[in-house]
Amino acid sequence: KQEVTQIPAALSVPEGENLVLNCSFTDSAIYNLQWFRQDPGKGLTSLLLIQSSQREQTSGRLNASLDKSSGRSTLYIAASQPGDSATYLCAVLRDNYGQNFVFGPGTRLSVLP
Amino acid sequence: SAVISQKPSRDICQRGTSLTIQCQVDSQVTMMFWYRQQPGQSLTLIATANQGSEATYESGFVIDKFPISRPNLTFSTLTVSNMSPEDSSIYLCSVERDGFTEAFFGQGTRLTVV
Numbered sequence: 001k002q003e004v005t006q007i008p009a010a011l012s013v014p015e016g017e018n019l020v021l022n023c024s025f026t027d028s029a030i031y032n033l034q035w036f037r038q039d040p041g042k043g044l045t046s047l048l049l050i051q052s053s054q055r056e057q058t059s060g061r062l063n064a065s066l067d068k069s070s071g072r073s074t075l076y077i078a079a080s081q082p083g084d085s086a087t088y089l090c091a092v093l094r095d096n097y098g099q100n101f102v103f104g105p106g107t108r109l110s111v112l113p
Numbered sequence: 114s115a116v117i118s119q120k121p122s123r124d125i126c127q128r129g130t131s132l133t134i135q136c137q138v139d140s141q142v143t144m145m146f147w148y149r150q151q152p153g154q155s156l157t158l159i160a161t162a163n164q165g166s167e168a169t170y171e172s173g174f175v176i177d178k179f180p181i182s183r184p185n186l187t188f189s190t191l192t193v194s195n196m197s198p199e200d201s202s203i204y205l206c207s208v209e210r211d212g213f214t215e216a217f218f219g220q221g222t223r224l225t226v227v
């Protein structure tokens with residue numbers, strides 16, 4: 001059974017710092033991995049999607065990497081801003097038949113002005 | 114991307130009553146998905162809704178408790194029936210563009226049962 005963990009559970013940094021969020025999964029047979037952002041009490045916003053054949057994806061100040069063989073993904077946020085404060089979730093998709101995501105528990109990020 | 118509108122955004126309901134949550138997508142999609150996020154927890158898939166057929170429920174979720182409708186390719190509803198305080202959660206709908214596996218979510222419905 002696929003299990004997804006995220007470290008750290010919570011992180012507080014001053015504005016301007018570069019930071020790394022970690023996601024680990026136990027079964028390397030994944031179809032893709034997606035990073036989301038969730039603001040308190042709200043839905044999810046898709047940040048980056050990495051296909052299983054890819055090693056990384058970039059969007060603006062965000063860079064996500066994937067090492068499928070070791071069961072790891074990282075989300076790198078450059079020059080953090082208070083507006084980046086949110087919970088960041090990673091989710092792995094087992095296959096492309098339906099939306100059978102397994103979500104991690106999330107990393108709660110606070111960026112202090 | 115996909116634009117998903119979910120209604121209501123939040124509600125406080127009495128135990129024993131039912132609430133229907135609506136999900137509207139800005140384009141036609143084959144499958145729509147409903148999730149539950151209990152307080153402090155991550156997301157759990159409730160069911161997959163295909164147009165023209167009955168929804169497929171995940172283990173631990175049943176149609177009598179969470180009936181789903183999917184009348185067309187842009188709309189779905191989830192009803193939370195005979196509610197108890199344990200049903201207090203955020204409920205989210207999600208879609209994928211046909212042919213792609215990137216998932217997009219609505220803004221969620223925050224349900225509190227008192």
